[in-house]
Amino acid sequence: MTADELRSKHFATLCVHGAGEPDKETGALNPPIYQSSTFAMHTAQEGAELFSGEREGYVYTRIGNPTTAALEKEMAFLEKGEKALALASGMAAATTAVLAVASAGDSVVASNCLYGGTHKLFKDLLPRLNIEVIEVDATDPKNIKKAMKPNTKLVYLESPANPTLSLNDIEACSAIAKKHGALTLVDNTFATPYYQCPLELGADIVLHSATKYISGHGDTIAGILIGSAEFINHARGEIMRDLGGCISPFNSWLLLRGLKTLPVRVEKHSFNGMRVAKYLSFHPKIKTVWYPGLHTHPQHELAKKQMSGFGGIVAFEVKGGRKAGEKLINNVKLMTIAVSLGDVDTLIQMPSSMTHSTYSAEELKEVGIPEGLVRISVGIEHYHDILEDLSQALTKI
Numbered sequence: 001m002t003a004d005e006l007r008s009k010h011f012a013t014l015c016v017h018g019a020g021e022p023d024k025e026t027g028a029l030n031p032p033i034y035q036s037s038t039f040a041m042h043t044a045q046e047g048a049e050l051f052s053g054e055r056e057g058y059v060y061t062r063i064g065n066p067t068t069a070a071l072e073k074e075m076a077f078l079e080k081g082e083k084a085l086a087l088a089s090g091m092a093a094a095t096t097a098v099l100a101v102a103s104a105g106d107s108v109v110a111s112n113c114l115y116g117g118t119h120k121l122f123k124d125l126l127p128r129l130n131i132e133v134i135e136v137d138a139t140d141p142k143n144i145k146k147a148m149k150p151n152t153k154l155v156y157l158e159s160p161a162n163p164t165l166s167l168n169d170i171e172a173c174s175a176i177a178k179k180h181g182a183l184t185l186v187d188n189t190f191a192t193p194y195y196q197c198p199l200e201l202g203a204d205i206v207l208h209s210a211t212k213y214i215s216g217h218g219d220t221i222a223g224i225l226i227g228s229a230e231f232i233n234h235a236r237g238e239i240m241r242d243l244g245g246c247i248s249p250f251n252s253w254l255l256l257r258g259l260k261t262l263p264v265r266v267e268k269h270s271f272n273g274m275r276v277a278k279y280l281s282f283h284p285k286i287k288t289v290w291y292p293g294l295h296t297h298p299q300h301e302l303a304k305k306q307m308s309g310f311g312g313i314v315a316f317e318v319k320g321g322r323k324a325g326e327k328l329i330n331n332v333k334l335m336t337i338a339v340s341l342g343d344v345d346t347l348i349q350m351p352s353s354m355t356h357s358t359y360s361a362e363e364l365k366e367v368g369i370p371e372g373l374v375r376i377s378v379g380i381e382h383y384h385d386i387l388e389d390l391s392q393a394l395t396k397i
């Protein structure tokens with residue numbers, strides 16, 4: 001099937017067929033793992049042409065690899081972008097994306113509710129490079145508008161956000177950025193391309209920690225950027241090539257395998273997520289539940305507008321705060337106490353002391369992350385067993 005024929009197919013079909021045809025020589029249905037650092041050239045002339053860009057082809061796996069190219073092709077289809085760039089981790093994707101757009105003397109306007117590692121990058125490393133990051137409450141696009149400066153090159157969003165599941169109005173924020181001549185990046189890790197398509201909403205760059213739902217099995221660390229050919233070529237040739245955060249061919253292959261079942265897994269995560277959210281919201285020992293699919297979520301209408309499903313991450317606060325939350329976590333039997341998310345296994349953790357320990361106590365307060373917030377990445381086990389585990393752990397409080 002040609003690329004144009006494929007593009008007209010449904011998302012689930014692209015997940016299975018998007019990486020390309022069976023191998024021409026051997027008929028292998030799945031792309032081979034090209035576990036090779038370097039690629040043979042026929043002549044010195046050919047080598048010179050490959051390096052000058054006159055000729056297309058593979059030279060060295062830091063810059064490109066056929067297994068990784070199959071993954072990038074499929075991810076570009078799924079996010080409806082021109083091109084994609086796979087990297088060693090979500091954080092390699094974040095550093096590469098920001099440095100592809102901003103230089104010393106520029107500024108970035110970002111949501112203040114972000115993955116803890118991204119917040120640390122914005123707070124520590126980028127200011128050392130003289131890139132100012134202005135973090136604002138991006139649940140209201142007006143705050144983005146107010147923060148924009150003449151030197152702002154990038155608006156950095158995360159929706160739904162880790163760990164509170166707050167949302168950013170992608171369409172409204174992208175329009176503001178565009179007016180100021182800045183690009184908009186959306187970290188789409190929580191929603192996945194199955195439930196949210198930021199490029200269609202006006203964003204310019206999509207970022208994934210592919211470690212999460214794209215892999216889906218908790219067996220690899222990886223990141224992906226999707227955007228225009230111009231942006232991706234620059235990010236690959238000028239930034240990743242220098243920073244060196246390339247992905248291994250084996251990890252690309254694992255992601256290709258994960259992608260085949262993405263819609264099936266994400267629907268199940270979402271189905272179970274809704275059940276967990278509803279169960280907790282009616283439980284007398286629970287103070288508050290954050291889940292975009294509940295009509296009690298302050299941005300439920302926006303969730304329905306820009307997402308087609310609500311995902312598998314549920315955050316909540318137990319009455320009694322941090323101590324009670326820790327007691328709940330210490331008493332789970334089926335769930336695993338672990339960071340990361342999007343795995344088939346249900347994982348439970350406390351953001352303030354784990355994934356978001358990069359936020360100071362004041363920052364947590366300002367962003368609205370309660371110290372006792374508990375985050376569950378709901379897996380694809382039978383939901384009865386997940387609810388039973390929560391129920392027995394809650395009786396111990």
Ligand SMILES: *Cc1c(COP(=O)(O)O)cnc(C)c1O
Nearest residue numbers: 089090091115162189209211222
């Ligand atoms: C985990 C995560 C990241 C960082 O990705 P790594 O693969 O761990 O480097 C970025 N954004 C979000 C929303 C995440 O959950």
